[in-house]
Amino acid sequence: MGSPNGESDVIVIGIGGIGSAVVYELAKRGIDVLGLERYSIPHTMGSSHGYTRIIRRAYHENPQYVSMITRAYERWRDLEDAYGEQLLYETGSLTAGPPTSDLVDGAVTTCEKHSIDYEQLGADETAERFPGIQLPAGFEAVYQSDGGFVRPEAGITAHVRLAQRAGARIRAREEVVGWDSTPTGVTVTTNKGTYEADRLVVAAGAWTGNLIESLDDRLSPERQVISWIQPEQPEAFTPDRLPVFLVSDEEDIHYGIPIFGAPGVKFGRHYHLNEVV
Numbered sequence: 269m270g271s272p273n274g275e276s277d278v279i280v281i282g283i284g285g286i287g288s289a290v291v292y293e294l295a296k297r298g299i300d301v302l303g304l305e306r307y308s309i310p311h312t313m314g315s316s317h318g319y320t321r322i323i324r325r326a327y328h329e330n331p332q333y334v335s336m337i338t339r340a341y342e343r344w345r346d347l348e349d350a351y352g353e354q355l356l357y358e359t360g361s362l363t364a365g366p367p368t369s370d371l372v373d374g375a376v377t378t379c380e381k382h383s384i385d386y387e388q389l390g391a392d393e394t395a396e397r398f399p400g401i402q403l404p405a406g407f408e409a410v411y412q413s414d415g416g417f418v419r420p421e422a423g424i425t426a427h428v429r430l431a432q433r434a435g436a437r438i439r440a441r442e443e444v445v446g447w448d449s450t451p452t453g454v455t456v457t458t459n460k461g462t463y464e465a466d467r468l469v470v471a472a473g474a475w476t477g478n479l480i481e482s483l484d485d486r487l488s489p490e491r492q493v494i495s496w497i498q499p500e501q502p503e504a505f506t507p508d509r510l511p512v513f514l515v516s517d518e519e520d521i522h523y524g525i526p527i528f529g530a531p532g533v534k535f536g537r538h539y540h541l542n543e544v545v
């Protein structure tokens with residue numbers, strides 16, 4: 269092995285949704301950071317593409333997420349201010365299903381616990397307010413007005429460009445093939461060279477198990493499939509007419525996002541087919 273190509277305070281492996289934010293936050297604080305990404309930035313091979321990601325406060329999964337979500341809203345707004353581009357769109361969120369479903373019950377519990385404003389709507393009321401959504405009779409919906417979506421690729425670009433302005437070095441199309449602890453820090457080997465740093469951040473998403481052996485058998489990356497459906501009346505499915513939504517039928521959760529970025533309503537099933545890859 270030749271001499272290292274450079275030394276940094278911190279090396280970040282993976283410049284996706286998480287790694288891009290890490291390089292920015294470090295560089296902003298005056299830390300000498302090197303980011304390494306195996307593909308282009310952004311790209312369509314990981315978890316952070318497809319124009320939109322839902323952000324919502326009525327988090328049915330667990331009320332404990334709310335403090336993190338509140339902080340996430342603040343940080344997205346800070347990023348918009350720093351970069352000068354809209355990245356978060358508030359459309360409202362609709363969480364729907366049978367009244368006893370975990371989805372509806374969980375959304376109400378979270379809103380109540382954190383004093384988040386919400387409305388409970390029946391199927392008819394929902395269709396009147398949002399003609400793009402026709403729920404089965406007997407379903408209930410929780411509408412929360414702060415819900416919406418963020419732009420993942422634009423967020424990555426904003427973080428990386430701001431990080432570079434703050435002095436970060438970002439190397440795309442350079443794959444990390446291994447790393448070692450040394451008495452003073454780490455040595456990281458890529459397909460193009462070796463680098464040294466005091467500290468290492470692994471933000472490799474679904475590939476984390478390849479880089480941290482002890483996590484390999486705990487992580488099971490799954491294939492997710494998303495569709496963009498072209499409605500006959502697209503005017504009912506624009507961000508000003510349609511909230512982001514999650515609908516449960518007791519077995520599955522489906523979710524959707526209004527037309528944005530691609531000419532269709534984004535629609536997917538949570539966990540898709542549980543297809544480990």
Ligand SMILES: Cc1cc2nc3c(=O)[nH]c(=O)nc-3n(C[C@H](O)[C@H](O)[C@H](O)COP(=O)(O)OP(=O)(O)OC[C@H]3O[C@@H](n4cnc5c(N)ncnc54)[C@H](O)[C@@H]3O)c2cc1C
Pocket residue numbers: 281282283284285286287304305306307313314315316317320321322323420442443444445471472473474475476479492493494
């Ligand atoms: C289809 C889908 C829909 C989702 N919907 C939502 C949603 O609506 N709301 C929500 O909050 N979350 C959602 N999520 C989750 C969210 O998008 C992810 O949690 C987030 O994007 C993960 O970011 P990440 O940085 O961990 O992964 P990634 O963005 O995949 O980044 C990991 C990066 O590491 C790089 N890398 C890996 N190995 C190496 C290596 N050896 N050398 C160099 N680089 C390497 C990869 O190329 C990649 O760029 C969704 C996820 C998916 C897949």
